Amino acid sequence: MTTSSSTPEAGAALGWREGTLVLERTFSAPRARVFAAWTEAERFARWFGPAGSRLEPCRLDARPGGTLHYRHRFDDHEDVWVRGTYLEVRPPERLVFTCHFSDEGGARRDRPGFPGEMRIEVELVEAGGGTRLFIRHAGLDADRGEVQGWTESLDRLAAELGASGTPGEE
């Protein structure tokens, strides 16, 4: 199996463009081990989420069409349920899944100001004896494009202020 058509280019470190966050990290473990950490429920729950948070419970069925469903518990924050669906599962190199906010029953529960459906693409590339991991986290514009509109607004304000003393038009 050759690399996918969307092999990440070297140096695609960190950035955000049009609602997609792109990140990269290198791990010293081999790909299969990193892939297993994403696709086995017990392992996934050991690391996914910010420090101090935990996934309790975590159900994960890493097959195309399979479900991800977990409750994310925080020390300083109310619980958040998330549900997702695996789209591509290609060990040890590629994993794609969607997810959205949910409830205990697994229904979709959108929240104003938060993203609706998100899509997470994970690519694992061999790097020496280790693994280079790329994530594309898409859908980070809230429902109805609130964040998009907001950043456009900031750009417009910046442009208006660039013309110092000139009243802008609306």
Added chain:
Amino acid sequence: MQTDPLSATFAALADPTRRAMLARLSRGEATVTELAEPFDISLPAISRHLKVLERAGLIERGREAQWRPARLAAAPLREVDGWLDQYRRHWEESFDRLEAYLRELESRESDDDDVE
């Protein structure tokens, strides 16, 4: 409760409903009713949100009952990428934990001859 302007900006933007309202206003003026429409909260609650945004200098009342975004220094707002920062932080901290977990696995299995 007058704090320095940047703190007021942060506080005003810390709420997702207010961010959504601000984004709506970036697309044009709106009345309180129009702003309230996507949310399942009362009009008085909407008005309270608007007051917070107004006190932070982010919006102003226009002609008649319309609200619109106000002119103000864009630079501090550009810094307030908090919305995306939380996702970036989520991943960075997750990766830290993943790294620690992988190392733990490696040291536990250091006697095995794993071939992957």
